[in-house]
Amino acid sequence: MSGVLVILEHRAFAQGSVTVPRVTLEALAAGVHLAQQLAIPCSAALIGDGLNDVLASPAFGPVRNVGLAQLLAVEHELLASYTADGFSIALHQLIASLAPEFVVFPHTYQVRDYAPALAARFGQSLVSDAIAIRIESGLPVFVRQLFQGRLNADYRMAASSRTPVPTFVSIQAGAFRAESLDAAAASAQPPQIEAFTPKLTSAQIRTVPAAPFRESSRSVDLTTASVIVAAGRGIGEQANVALIQSLAEALGAEMAASRPICDAGWLPMERQVGSSGQTVTPKLYLAIGISGAIQHLVGMKGSKTVIAINRDPSAPIFEIADYGVAGDLFEIVPALTEAILTTKAQ
Amino acid sequence: MKILVAMRQVPERDAPLAIAADAKWIEGSALSYTTNEPDAYALEEALRLKDSLGPASGEVIALTAGPEGAASVLRDALARGADRALHIVTPASPQQHDPLAVAQLLAAAIRGESPDLILAGLQSDDLGLGQTGVILAELLGIPHTTLVLHVEAISSGIRVKRELEDGWFQYVEMPLPALVTIQSGGNQLRYATLMGIKKARSKEVRTIDAASFGLQGTAASAELARVFVPEKQRETRMLTGTAAEVAAKLVDVLRNEVRVL
Numbered sequence A: 001m002s003g004v005l006v007i008l009e010h011r012a013f014a015q016g017s018v019t020v021p022r023v024t025l026e027a028l029a030a031g032v033h034l035a036q037q038l039a040i041p042c043s044a045a046l047i048g049d050g051l052n053d054v055l056a057s058p059a060f061g062p063v064r065n066v067g068l069a070q071l072l073a074v075e076h077e078l079l080a081s082y083t084a085d086g087f088s089i090a091l092h093q094l095i096a097s098l099a100p101e102f103v104v105f106p107h108t109y110q111v112r113d114y115a116p117a118l119a120a121r122f123g124q125s126l127v128s129d130a131i132a133i134r135i136e137s138g139l140p141v142f143v144r145q146l147f148q149g150r151l152n153a154d155y156r157m158a159a160s161s162r163t164p165v166p167t168f169v170s171i172q173a174g175a176f177r178a179e180s181l182d183a184a185a186a187s188a189q190p191p192q193i194e195a196f197t198p199k200l201t202s203a204q205i206r207t208v209p210a211a212p213f214r215e216s217s218r219s220v221d222l223t224t225a226s227v228i229v230a231a232g233r234g235i236g237e238q239a240n241v242a243l244i245q246s247l248a249e250a251l252g253a254e255m256a257a258s259r260p261i262c263d264a265g266w267l268p269m270e271r272q273v274g275s276s277g278q279t280v281t282p283k284l285y286l287a288i289g290i291s292g293a294i295q296h297l298v299g300m301k302g303s304k305t306v307i308a309i310n311r312d313p314s315a316p317i318f319e320i321a322d323y324g325v326a327g328d329l330f331e332i333v334p335a336l337t338e339a340i341l342t343t344k345a346q
Numbered sequence B: 001m002k003i004l005v006a007m008r009q010v011p012e013r014d015a016p017l018a019i020a021a022d023a024k025w026i027e028g029s030a031l032s033y034t035t036n037e038p039d040a041y042a043l044e045e046a047l048r049l050k051d052s053l054g055p056a057s058g059e060v061i062a063l064t065a066g067p068e069g070a071a072s073v074l075r076d077a078l079a080r081g082a083d084r085a086l087h088i089v090t091p092a093s094p095q096q097h098d099p100l101a102v103a104q105l106l107a108a109a110i111r112g113e114s115p116d117l118i119l120a121g122l123q124s125d126d127l128g129l130g131q132t133g134v135i136l137a138e139l140l141g142i143p144h145t146t147l148v149l150h151v152e153a154i155s156s157g158i159r160v161k162r163e164l165e166d167g168w169f170q171y172v173e174m175p176l177p178a179l180v181t182i183q184s185g186g187n188q189l190r191y192a193t194l195m196g197i198k199k200a201r202s203k204e205v206r207t208i209d210a211a212s213f214g215l216q217g218t219a220a221s222a223e224l225a226r227v228f229v230p231e232k233q234r235e236t237r238m239l240t241g242t243a244a245e246v247a248a249k250l251v252d253v254l255r256n257e258v259r260v261l
Ligand SMILES: Cc1cc2nc3c(=O)[nH]c(=O)nc-3n(C[C@H](O)[C@H](O)[C@H](O)COP(=O)(O)OP(=O)(O)OC[C@H]3O[C@@H](n4cnc5c(N)ncnc54)[C@H](O)[C@@H]3O)c2cc1C
Pocket: A148, A231, A232, A233, A234, A235, A257, A258, A259, A260, A261, A272, A273, A274, A275, A276, A277, A278, A288, A289, A290, A291, A292, A293, A294, A295, A296, A299, A309, A310, A311, A312, A315, A327, A328, A329, A330, B013, B014, B122, B123
């Protein structure tokens, strides 16, 4: 095939409704972009059981219409629920038979769980969590983050490494625009859905997953808050939560936090923002002592205005902030709280 | 249960980072180093598991691959309660960036130990690959689960609590031997006590020269070629001055531009 193969994910719900997570569409956009730049075909595969209805569902419209060379349904009853063993074995067989040059994944928790093992079967590691792809001298250069986003790095391919071994890349959420798929849609021919049945036995699947569950119902809904004041590890200790709370009260804002603050129990879990917490889109997000790791940013970068206070002027949070203060929060926050209260009293 | 914990040495979180002259990595010599955060949680989970099974129930072994200085990660692990440690000594440079190559080194050292359970961190703070543990399981031919908060021994092996996206969780059961990658925050880290630090001095740290494994090296199709400072995505207006001046500017922004006051 010698093209790009994108591995898709979907969510199926009771009553047969299906959704395609946004990050899957973004990975598809990355794959389509890469294929166009290199003038090679782009295909995609979905893994599971009983996928015909899923691939025919309205949610998969953007996938069907993007001009794929092949759309594959990798199906087996042992793939009905995800296991790393099942997915690695099935995709190993698919990739060995299609021989794509590039395999592109969305960087989801599921992909983190099996893709490194899959790539290792081909003697490769994964260019994980890539944020951009550009072409130089006919070869792709992948960009990924180092040090929690404080630095970036180019990953280059040697010319000799185009075929025969595939290059494995996973794409960070938000790095590519899913909307770009709509533009490609107009002229495209929907491909035939092709079934691929891997050889798989139950003895090969060594883990036994139980059904997903939620810990407790969320009593705090940050998704509707219009002003959020969020604290990060920069506050140093639990006693300093009060400092942030005074500011939040002065602003009439909801309090939120980065993960380490909730892990430490300084604020309840339900106030965590990010990939394993809530996704918020307030009018104002005030980030205090938060470095701006991607897992936090995905939860708040849809905020209308972001103000960041951080003593490190090179903290990644400033890359997405509209207003920034590079300074000590222990000086700025009390001064700000006081200034707000004075203004409100006037 | 024989539990092995793979621990990586990384620069301190707030360490100032300077890009090396060849732009292949950062300037390492002046930095202070620490244990990769999820790896510290992995050690904690290993110690808790051992405690829960009874003190005579087995041992906890800390393993790192890195230059000589990386031994401090192991000494810290021993002070917190690990029973012994293995140090695969690698040259200080060139830096090893391919997780497949690192996993091959770890696998070579682990084969002689045959642990029941291997714990790794879910991802390194410096490279952020999130791959070494999973590759290691693949190389050793054992089952694995990632993003785990807790591990519990059951009659058929272990039961782990795995984090999913958006606040969802899942239990997964696996036979032993198995590998689990640990997410930060599942437990509270213990501190090294004075007693622990004292005891650690008499504990064994075995060093193995990485070259002694005679590994062939890997042929990654894409390699780290250039480290650089990220470009900004939004135009950030930086507000400067004394705390009072900054506060006044912020109030002006809140009132007249964001309109929340
Ligand atoms: C799978 C996965 C899921 C995750 N999910 C989430 C999630 O949902 N939400 C989340 O937030 N994280 C999540 N994380 C963790 C994430 O990667 C980061 O580790 C975390 O967001 C860092 O939190 P922080 O910014 O508060 O801490 P740090 O990164 O330690 O940053 C602290 C900041 O405070 C600044 N600072 C220190 N002192 C001061 C001072 N006196 N004045 C001003 N500034 C100061 C420092 O310069 C630094 O930038 C996840 C990680 C993984 C791997």
